[in-house]
Amino acid sequence: MTQKTTRRDALKAAGAVTSAAGLTSLAGCSAILGGGGGGGSGTVTVSSKQFTEQEVLGYLAVEALKANTDVNVQDEVGLGGSVTNFEALKSGQTDLYWEYTGTAWATLPPKHSEVITDPEEIYSKVQSEFESEYDITLLDRAPFNNTYVLIVREQWANDNGIESISDYVSWAQNNTDHTMVMNAEFQERDDGWPGLVEHYGFGDTADQLTVKNVGSSLTYEVVGEGEATIGMGFNTNPKILKFDLQSLEDDKGFFPVYNPAPMVDQAVVEENPSIExxxxxxxxxxxxxxxxxxxxxxxxxxxDARTVAKNYLKSEGIV
Incomplete structure (x- = not known):
């Protein structure tokens, strides 16, 4: 039986090939797809990564463009990972997706090891570099920052007057008999627990803590149920709300910044200025x-992610 190759199959295959082979050309994909992402034809193809937040962002873009412009919007939400989306954009197979500034800086070529914690600085550097290297630009960045955070129960934070990581470090110096939970990767990474301990001068005290490894998705419940005092999480995870948790302020600026912004082919913006x-x-x-x-x-x-996005846009008067 003959299998039909869909547009999405071809896009994913293109991303997988270029991920394995490096920055090779995707020009051959246009023959499979029957054309590019619609750079100058009044068509804009929106893609996204394959997790909840990215799908919400993708549909926010799709619905906002459909309601406020005359462009033909093609939906490739949930296309794949960072590399797949970037390669599809770079090759002209898609036209925009939301990328996080920290991911663009550290993960996408040419990749940088320097950690930048100032939101505007990293945004400006990524925007300038991608315009110069790829003729790809960033539109406005969202205020939210999907970075690592230390999470505690909100009531516990209020009872102990703790709002920041520095507050926690000071408290822990006299209260080492408590448990911290994190995933194994965070415990080993230089930009995770070891780096945080060094950055906040927490070394001797940290060695006395009970540290347990749990999966990232379980951290919120473990802390929320009082089975640990503090844990590692991600700032925009909705389980922070579900389990009445509070993320501590990174007051000494250790964690990288991950503000999302629409990453767009510059030619598409020039030819379809109404999308901006x-x-x-x-x-x-x-x-x-x-x-x-x-x-x-x-x-x-x-x-449904698309319904959630559309309802939000209506509530904000954007559609």
Whole structure:
């Protein structure tokens, strides 16, 4: 039986090939796809990565463009990982997706090991570099930052007057009899627990703590149920809301910044200038609490991501 090759199959295959082979050309994919992502024809193809937050962001872009422009919007939401989306964009097979500034800086070529914790600095550097290297630009970045955080129970934080990592470090010096939970990778990474301990001068005290490894998705429940005092999480995870947790302020600026912004082919913006305003409006509306709430509707309440995105845009008057 003959199998039909869909557009999405071809896009994913293109990303997988280039991921394995490095920065090789994707020009041959156009023959499979029957054309590119629509750079100059009034067609804009929106893709995204394959997890809840990215699907929400993807559909926010799709619905905002459909309602506010005359372009023909093609939906490739949930296309694949960072490399697949970037290669599809770079080759002209898609036209935009939301990328995090920290991911673009550290993960996408040419890759940088320097950690930048200032949101505007890393945004400006990524935007300048990608415009120069690839003729790809970033539109406005969203205020929310999907970075690592240390999480505690909100009531515990209030009872102990702890709002920041420095507050926690000071408290822990006299209270070493408690448990911290994190995944094994975070415990070993230089930009994880070892680096954090050094950055905050926490060495001697940290050695006295009980540290347990749990999966990232379980950390929130373990801390929320009081089985550990503190844990590692991600700032926009909706389980922070579900388990009444609080993320501690990274007051000494250790963790990298991960603000998302629409990453767009420059030619597409020039040929379809109407897309810029609605995408920027969406980006600027997304606070940490807002995206946590949207993520919660999809991942915890099991609502449809596209419906959640559309309802949010209506509530904000964007559509």
């Amino acid at each position: 305003e609605p995408l920027n409006e969406v980006a600027n509306s997304l606070s940490t609490e807002t995206i946590r709430g949207l993520n919660r509707k999809v991942s915890i309440e099991q609502q």
